[in-house]
Amino acid sequence: MFELQERIRNCKTMAELDALRLPIVKASKGATLAECNDIQYVFRKQKNKIKRHGGVIKE
Numbered sequence: 001m002f003e004l005q006e007r008i009r010n011c012k013t014m015a016e017l018d019a020l021r022l023p024i025v026k027a028s029k030g031a032t033l034a035e036c037n038d039i040q041y042v043f044r045k046q047k048n049k050i051k052r053h054g055g056v057i058k059e
Contacts, residue, residue, distance in 0.1 A: 001027065001031060001035050001038070001039065004020075004023060004024065004027050004039065005038065005039065005042045007020060007023075008020060008024075008039075008042050008043055008046050009042065009046060011046055011050070012050070012056060012057045012058075012059070013050065013055065013056050013057075014047070014050055014051075014055060017043070017046060017047060017050065020043075024039055024043065027039070
């Protein structure tokens with residue numbers, strides 16, 4: 001789960017974030033509710049961060 005959260009945090013564009021939707025669903029199958037909530041929180045936070053930067057985070 002933690003490596004998936006790290007992959008979400010490293011996304012710089014919405015396309016990269018969307019590409020992780022399937023791995024997130026697959027990882028959620030055997031996860032606890034708390035782990036799923038953590039993943040959703042990190043995903044939402046990163047999505048909003050990308051939107052604030054105009055769709056692409058430049059670093």
